[in-house]
Amino acid sequence: MSAEQNSDQHTDQIYLRDAFQRTVEATVIDVRDDAVALDQTVFYATGGGQPHDTGTLADAGGNSWRVHNVRKEGDLVWHWVDGGPPPVGTAVTGTVDWERRMRLMRTHTALHILCGVIWNEWGVLVTGGNMEPLAARMDFEFSPLPEGFTARVIELVNAEIAADRPIEVSFLERGAALADPELIRTKVNLIPESVTNIRVVDIVGLDRQADGGTHVASTGAVGRFEITKTESKGKGNKRVRMVLHDA
Numbered sequence: 001m002s003a004e005q006n007s008d009q010h011t012d013q014i015y016l017r018d019a020f021q022r023t024v025e026a027t028v029i030d031v032r033d034d035a036v037a038l039d040q041t042v043f044y045a046t047g048g049g050q051p052h053d054t055g056t057l058a059d060a061g062g063n064s065w066r067v068h069n070v071r072k073e074g075d076l077v078w079h080w081v082d083g084g085p086p087p088v089g090t091a092v093t094g095t096v097d098w099e100r101r102m103r104l105m106r107t108h109t110a111l112h113i114l115c116g117v118i119w120n121e122w123g124v125l126v127t128g129g130n131m132e133p134l135a136a137r138m139d140f141e142f143s144p145l146p147e148g149f150t151a152r153v154i155e156l157v158n159a160e161i162a163a164d165r166p167i168e169v170s171f172l173e174r175g176a177a178l179a180d181p182e183l184i185r186t187k188v189n190l191i192p193e194s195v196t197n198i199r200v201v202d203i204v205g206l207d208r209q210a211d212g213g214t215h216v217a218s219t220g221a222v223g224r225f226e227i228t229k230t231e232s233k234g235k236g237n238k239r240v241r242m243v244l245h246d247a
Helices: 098-122 149-162 174-178
Strands: 023-032 035-038 055-059 064-073 076-081 091-096 126-132 135-140 167-173 197-203 207-210 224-232 238-245
Touching (some): 023 076, 091 098, 098 126, 098 135, 098 197, 098 207, 098 224, 167 174
Antiparallel strands (some): 023 035, 023 091, 035 076, 064 076, 126 135, 135 238, 167 197, 197 207, 224 238
């Protein structure tokens, strides 16, 4: 059965509303090659610089499949599995590799803290970024970096982590969200035209921006922040490489 034949189907992305739900009871609604689409999922699909989740799917008969890739295509979230995938209609329990997810959530939140600190201190936009568990890079529109930049940013970011600021998620109608210039912190607006309700992640009192990724509940869960390297990627584009340590 193909995705085209199921054009009226969609996957409910539970992680957009609740990043702390680790398991889900779901039904396979489409299959192709070595991937399945589910009617609902807790597995984050690669996007916005955040890698996909991994984990397992299991059915009532004791069969289990390792999930090694997750991608969103149209209204469906596809889960690539090892071995022959379960057929359409199979009820499965999906379980996220929670240790990996938490590391990614800590990292993503650290990037938002970094972005907020730099925006508040220098008013500079993000030009790119990527992450892996507990390590990431983010590019900014600096030319050149300010004197004493690394030490100052490390100090400010770790102060915001120590402040243990709460993190809240809400949704805004697209027009209202785009009318607020501070919600889009990237130099280029990367939100697809098809998205009518925009998800907003608010580190209360520090940083509020449109974002589709998963985050910890407060900044205190991030750990200790360190900049390992800064690089020039051309005029007006400076790269900051960071890692996180357990507090």
